[in-house]
Amino acid sequence: MKTIRFRQVKLMLLGLLLSTSIFAQEEAKFEITPSADLVSSYVWRGVYQAGVSIQPSLTLSYGGLSLTAWGSTDFSTIGKEFDLTLGYEIGGFNIAFTDYWWGDEGIRYGNYKANHYFEGSIGYNFGESFPLSVEWNTMFGMDGDRKENGDHYYSTYVEAYYDFNVKGIDLTAGIGVSPWTGMYHREGKDGFALCALSLKASKDIRITDSFALPVFTEVIFAPN
Numbered sequence: 001m002k003t004i005r006f007r008q009v010k011l012m013l014l015g016l017l018l019s020t021s022i023f024a025q026e027e028a029k030f031e032i033t034p035s036a037d038l039v040s041s042y043v044w045r046g047v048y049q050a051g052v053s054i055q056p057s058l059t060l061s062y063g064g065l066s067l068t069a070w071g072s073t074d075f076s077t078i079g080k081e082f083d084l085t086l087g088y089e090i091g092g093f094n095i096a097f098t099d100y101w102w103g104d105e106g107i108r109y110g111n112y113k114a115n116h117y118f119e120g121s122i123g124y125n126f127g128e129s130f131p132l133s134v135e136w137n138t139m140f141g142m143d144g145d146r147k148e149n150g151d152h153y154y155s156t157y158v159e160a161y162y163d164f165n166v167k168g169i170d171l172t173a174g175i176g177v178s179p180w181t182g183m184y185h186r187e188g189k190d191g192f193a194l195c196a197l198s199l200k201a202s203k204d205i206r207i208t209d210s211f212a213l214p215v216f217t218e219v220i221f222a223p224n
Contacts, residue, residue, distance in 0.1 A: 155182025
């Protein structure tokens with residue numbers, strides 16, 4: 001995580017009563033963050049992906065720049081995923097490029113352009129006073145996200161999340177939509193689609209003075 005410090009420096013120049021506020025640049029610090037989740041089922045953007053899965057990740061970050069490797073496996077022969085995301089965050093804004101790889105697609109097609117999906121993302125977090133996050137994600141390139149005539153769908157997913165707390169439980173309410181026909185649509189469905197409404201509850205269960213187990217549960221309604 002990044003740390004931001006601001007220093008106010010007052011300069012007296014040639015005895016004049018002149019003061020100027022200068023903000024120091026963000027102090028960059030290199031960090032390595034490993035983590036892993038164990039989930040009873042894996043649902044991504046309103047689409048069921050796999051059953052019980054383990055999902056490890058590793059993030060390297062320096063200042064606002066980060067590189068994250070994330071994986072998921074459901075202990076079967078097809079429920080595999082490996083994603084690489086390069087992101088940059090400044091203030092509340094964030095941009096990212098992700099290379100998705102799904103194992104089932106790789107087994108079926110057996111080539112890089114078919115089983116990888118590229119995506120560009122841009123988002124904004126309004127901060128603690130108004131804990132709303134919004135993000136626009138669009139697929140591009142590769143062959144997986146194409147229509148029958150060969151044109152790209154440019155499958156797009158727009159999501160918004162709002163964080164709040166009730167009686168010590170961290171809650172996140174979310175909504176996700178797809179503005180035009182793409183990979184998030186069921187067969188025969190075209191145009192705008194409401195993909196997911198969700199409510200996630202999270203809490204750290206204290207085991208010892210130095211260790212707590214983070215647990216979460218999520219209810220997802222996926223009308224599309």
